[in-house]
Each structure stands twice: as C-alpha cells, then as structure tokens.
Amino acid sequence: MFLQPLYLLGVLLTVGINYILPATKRYIFLLLVSCLVIGSYNRESLVTLIALSGINYWLVRQLFRSKNSLYYCVGLSLNCLAILLFNYFTSSGHRLQFELNEVYFDAKGLILALGLSFYSIQHIAYFIDVHKNRIVPEQNFIRHLFSIAFFPKIISGPVCTMQELLPQTNGSKITNEQLCKGFHQLVLGLVKKMVLADRLAPCVSSVFDHNDAYPGITGLLGAAFFTVQLYFDFSGYSDMAIGTARMLGYDLKNNFNLPFRSASVAEFWRRWHISLISFFTRYIYYPLTFRFRQHKQTAAWFGIIITFLISGLWHGIGFSFICWALCHVVYLCFELSTKKIRFTLSTKISPGILHYTGLLLTFWAVCFSNIFFRSLSFPSAVHHLHKLLTDFMPNNWEAEVIAPLAVGGQQAEYFNLSTTLTLVLTYLIFEKRIEAFSLSAKINWAYLFVAVLLIVLFGVFNAGERFIYMQF
Amino acid sequence: MTDINLNKLQEVFRKVFSQPALIINPGTTANDIRMWDSLTHIELIAETEQQFGIEFSLDEVMAFNCVGDMMDCIAKKQSSGY
Structure with a gap:
C-alpha cells in the first residue's frame, strides 16, 4: 500500500x-x-x-x-x-x-x-x-x-x-523544517525498502524455502541476509511513517537507532523496534520486576522471561515465536549474570577488540534467533538448525552457497547479488551520515537526486513485497 | 546532606555495577555507565532502597533519568521522615 x-x-x-x-x-x-x-x-x-x-x-x-x-x-x-x-x-x-x-x-x-x-x-x-x-x-x-x-x-x-x-x-x-525533514525521511524509507530490502528478499526466500537442499553455512548466511532484510524493510516502513507524520505536523517515536552497532543483545534491544520495546519495558517488564525487586537479579530474570514470552506471543502463536523469544531470554540472562566477568575483561582487553567482538557476537546471535522468526514452520526451523549442526560445510561453494544466495547460477545473477551486497554494505558503513543527510532542515537536492537515481537504477518495482511487519 | 547522599549512592553504584573506582555525579546518566540499563536498573533500585531505608514507587523509578533525579527523590523521602 x-x-x-x-x-x-x-x-x-x-x-x-x-x-x-x-x-x-x-x-x-x-x-x-x-x-x-x-x-x-x-x-x-x-x-x-x-x-x-x-x-x-x-x-x-x-x-x-x-x-x-x-x-x-x-x-x-x-x-x-x-x-x-x-x-x-x-x-x-x-x-x-x-x-x-x-x-x-x-x-x-x-x-x-x-x-x-x-x-x-x-x-x-x-x-x-x-x-x-x-x-x-x-x-x-x-x-x-x-x-x-x-x-x-x-x-x-x-x-x-x-x-x-x-x-x-x-x-x-507546520514549519518548512518539518516538511523538509519529513519528505527526506519518506524518501529514505523508500530507498531502504525498494533498493535494499526488496533486493535481498529473493535471496532470503531462495534459502529458507529450500533449506533442506543446502548446507548449514548457506542457512546461516540466509539468516544473516534475512536479518538485514528485516531491518531495511521495517526501518524503511518506519521512516516512511515518521516522515509522513512529520509533514502532517505530528512527531512519532523513533523506531530504530543503528541496531547493527550494538555490542550486546541488551544494547540491540535499545536500538531495535524502540517503540514496541518501550511499551514492553514500561508496561510489563518494570511493573513485574519492581514488584519482586527484593530478589534483585532473580527478579530481572523473571521479568526478562515473561516479557519476551509475551513479545513472542504478540508476534505470533506457535513454537517458532516461542523459540525466538527463548533465544533472547537466554542471551539477556547470560549477559546479566556475566556482567562482573565482562567488566573485568574490559579492563584487561583492548576496548576496540572487545567492542568489535561484541558487535560480531551480537549480530550472529540475532541472526541465529531469526532462523525461528523467518522459517515457514517450526519443523522447517528445526531442520535449518539440524543442517547447521550436522552438515555445515559445503562440498561445492559455488553450487551450494553462492548460487542459492544469488537465486541462480548464471553470471547475471552473480552480478545482481554482488550489486545488492555492495549497496547494502555501503549503506551500513555510511548509515550514520546518510541518516544525518535525511534530517537536513532545508531541501537537499543532491540527496534527493541520489535517492531517486538509486530507486530508478536499482529499485525493485514489481516485487509486490508486503512489509514484513504487516503480518503482526 | 547532598554530599552524604551522593557518597552513599556512589557506594551502591560501585557494588551493583562491580566497579570499585566508579565516580558518579548528579548529572550521571545510563549513557555514562556501562551496563546501566533496564536489566540492572531494578537491582540498583533494590540496593538503594535497602541502603537508604526507603521505598520508591514504580512511577518514581520510571521517572529517573539521572543520578540527580534519584538524589532528589531520596532527599524528599528523607525530609518527609519516610
């Protein structure tokens, strides 16, 4: 729509x-x-x-x-x-x-x-x-x-x-600043959805729809592609919603804040789907943990379990969403109970190494949980995990890893995949600067020109892709 | 009273976040302290209540944005003879 x-x-x-x-x-x-x-x-x-x-x-x-x-x-x-x-x-x-x-x-x-x-x-x-x-x-x-x-x-x-x-x-x-910022953000949302998310969608479907045919590493890369697709799809939608509302004179809550720059899962949840997490924190997590606060860390564990199980149920009824929620319960409880060790480590290891290790671990932990989120059914998710554990490495990299992700084995499809990856990585590297451009208070013609050029050259117009979060 | 409260609160922060050299001031926020998030916040609240012998309400806790907000609330409760 x-x-x-x-x-x-x-x-x-x-x-x-x-x-x-x-x-x-x-x-x-x-x-x-x-x-x-x-x-x-x-x-x-x-x-x-x-x-x-x-x-x-x-x-x-x-x-x-x-x-x-x-x-x-x-x-x-x-x-x-x-x-x-x-x-x-x-x-x-x-x-x-x-x-x-x-x-x-x-x-x-x-x-x-x-x-x-x-x-x-x-x-x-x-x-x-x-x-x-x-x-x-x-x-x-x-x-x-x-x-x-x-x-x-x-x-x-x-x-x-x-x-x-x-x-x-x-x-x-309604000020000119609101109109300009809103319009820039609306255009940014279109770029995220049409140029990035919808280009990744066929790669993700190719892996998840036939996960029994590929080795575990393809499944893992498919989960990573899905995590990035979900981010661009949902944050693109959010940008369009917030931008449109701003042009109409309304300020809506920001929904994403560079989530792939999180060095822990707790930080990830402060940067991902912020408006929903604020609701869960304010109306479920805090009242629950506050009531049992004399138990200190146990109260926090209890709050995490209940909040994420409710979040899983809110996303959908079924084992897949429960397992997705349980993954995050395990991650957060682990982080909470190891905070002393992690602080001691931070005084002994270089902050850079610790930060980048945290980024990588967090990203792959989120990708792993998203196997449940994206799989067509719970048995399919279990099959995906089984492949990860028993058949991880491919016999033929080109046929079993690159071709499925490129949705075909021809040169044109490889070129298409490399273009998509270049666009996605470029955006993620320069994300902070691009988002700063989009908040320009005066019409930024250069920004709009590049955005329209990207949509015309690389945008997906016939995907008919719905926004992923429309189902929730 | 303010300095005494700040020193006492600092000890609470040091204990909860396991950082013996941690220094706080009224302007300190969650962004300034590693691991001060909603997961550790409740432990901080429970420990503060225990050390100061007071009880916060949920709305008060949710309104804390910085150490200064906590100190104001503690001072208010102490002056009302909680």
Whole structure:
C-alpha cells in the first residue's frame, strides 16, 4: 500500500490540504483520510477499528468515573483477546464468513484487521495509564478515534501512547523544517525498502524455502541476509511513517537507532523496534520486576522471561515465536549474570577488540534467533538448525552457497547479488551520515537526486513485497 | 546532606555495577555507565532502597533519568521522615 504511486501522490495531496487548513481542525481532516486509507484496504478493517475504538473509549471513561476495576479487567481482556485472535487466525487457515442483510462479511477480515495488534497495545497502555491515574481520558471521541486511526502509523506502528498523540491534535504551525525533514525521511524509507530490502528478499526466500537442499553455512548466511532484510524493510516502513507524520505536523517515536552497532543483545534491544520495546519495558517488564525487586537479579530474570514470552506471543502463536523469544531470554540472562566477568575483561582487553567482538557476537546471535522468526514452520526451523549442526560445510561453494544466495547460477545473477551486497554494505558503513543527510532542515537536492537515481537504477518495482511487519 | 547522599549512592553504584573506582555525579546518566540499563536498573533500585531505608514507587523509578533525579527523590523521602 505504502509503495503504490497513487498512495504517494495521495500523501502529497493530503500534506498540501492539511497545511492550509486551520491548525485545530486538521485532525478531523486527517481522520477522514485515515478512514479512507483503511477502508480502501478492506471495509472489515475499518469496521473493527471504529467498533473497538468506541468500546475502548466507553470502557476507559467508565473506569475513570467509577474507579471500578471490572472495567479495567474487561478492557485489558478485550484487547488481549483481539491480539490473540488476530495471531491465531493469521497462522491458521480457518475461514469465518457470515451474511448480514445480503452483505457478505468476512469475519476473519474483521479479526485480521489492518494494524489490529498495534492499536490494541495502544489501548492497553491507555487503560493502564488511566487506571494508575497517570492521565485523564480524552473527552472527545473523534480525537480518540484519530489517535488510533492516524494512517501513517496504522500498518505497523511506531507504537504510540495516547498521551504522545492527543496533545498534538491541538495543532501548531507546520514549519518548512518539518516538511523538509519529513519528505527526506519518506524518501529514505523508500530507498531502504525498494533498493535494499526488496533486493535481498529473493535471496532470503531462495534459502529458507529450500533449506533442506543446502548446507548449514548457506542457512546461516540466509539468516544473516534475512536479518538485514528485516531491518531495511521495517526501518524503511518506519521512516516512511515518521516522515509522513512529520509533514502532517505530528512527531512519532523513533523506531530504530543503528541496531547493527550494538555490542550486546541488551544494547540491540535499545536500538531495535524502540517503540514496541518501550511499551514492553514500561508496561510489563518494570511493573513485574519492581514488584519482586527484593530478589534483585532473580527478579530481572523473571521479568526478562515473561516479557519476551509475551513479545513472542504478540508476534505470533506457535513454537517458532516461542523459540525466538527463548533465544533472547537466554542471551539477556547470560549477559546479566556475566556482567562482573565482562567488566573485568574490559579492563584487561583492548576496548576496540572487545567492542568489535561484541558487535560480531551480537549480530550472529540475532541472526541465529531469526532462523525461528523467518522459517515457514517450526519443523522447517528445526531442520535449518539440524543442517547447521550436522552438515555445515559445503562440498561445492559455488553450487551450494553462492548460487542459492544469488537465486541462480548464471553470471547475471552473480552480478545482481554482488550489486545488492555492495549497496547494502555501503549503506551500513555510511548509515550514520546518510541518516544525518535525511534530517537536513532545508531541501537537499543532491540527496534527493541520489535517492531517486538509486530507486530508478536499482529499485525493485514489481516485487509486490508486503512489509514484513504487516503480518503482526 | 547532598554530599552524604551522593557518597552513599556512589557506594551502591560501585557494588551493583562491580566497579570499585566508579565516580558518579548528579548529572550521571545510563549513557555514562556501562551496563546501566533496564536489566540492572531494578537491582540498583533494590540496593538503594535497602541502603537508604526507603521505598520508591514504580512511577518514581520510571521517572529517573539521572543520578540527580534519584538524589532528589531520596532527599524528599528523607525530609518527609519516610
């Protein structure tokens, strides 16, 4: 949806109209546009969003007025159930259809509503904050609905809280700086998605779809390719969402901060999908560990286990996501329990060696866990791991490693792979500078020219690739 | 009182992060101390409560952005005779 030319034209038109409207009324216009965008995806998504927002709006107000915990429990259960049903039907082939006054409704479509698991956690955070008397609920349903439906973030976040978005509906002047920065970031997102993520996608599919045919090292490189693809895909989406919102006068939370420069898994989780991790830290990890804090490190272990198991369930129902979560539980508990040893090591080994060792170990640890994240099924992930342990080295490097990653054994395909790798590595090396360019407060024509040139020359236009995080 | 609290808090930090030479000041944040993250933060809070004989609330803990915030909160609790 984000990559269709019509959508991009629509965004620019929306930015133009929004700019000339009175600041305090903009959110009404943006709500209408959001409903149009969601409704054009499918009508069931729009019905679900309005219905759930209405129910949550009423429940939160009742909770605030009566202080009756029953409303709190019902609200939390409703949103948790919505996420669980969403994940269950995403991973199962069950059909659910019914007819209402000769209008056919796909009930599965109501459950698989666009962005459901993202705005459900926004509602969960809202209930907790009102219950804890941190905020007063919004009195205006239109503003409540807007902060749930705001179209740039509807597909896959960034996860926002009501108190981040609602004050911004009061409106302030949209500056040229916001327009320029937003546009640059939108273009950067397009480059990440079309030039980097979508070029890696066939290489990843080639390895994961036929992992029984290749040795373990190909599987491991495939997992590394997937980790990089996922980063460009999701951070590209996030850049487009944040950039679009900024042009419309809204600041959304940053979602990524150079995650492959993390020297530990704990640091990785401070740099990857920041908005979701902030939610989990604030609403699950801290309350849990705080309650059991007298047990000190044991409380932290307990908090890590529960938080990551919930994170695994939020991503999907099945052993694959549980195993992905367990990998990170093991990594984080290991880091927590070895902090003294690691500090002693840091005083004896050169900081450079320690840092780069940390970078490599963290990257490959994340790649390993992503075997579960990407595999088509749990047995397929187990098979992938079996190959890693029993059949690691290839007999023929070209046929068993390079050709699968290049999606073919011809020279043109090798050239294609080397171009992709050159683009990806160049971006990762100069990432900090490129992102600084994209935050330029004035239109940077050179930056835009290079970005458009990269999209035209190397972009994938016919991939039909969805954003990976749309399934969550 | 501020200096006494800072010295006492410094001992807590040194113990929790296993860094005997660690020096902190009110402006010290998690970015300045290796391994001060959400994983170790809760251990730091528990140890601080134990050493100062006070109890923080969850909202207070989540609002700590630097050592100065912790010191302010400790001083407030001490003055209210917690």
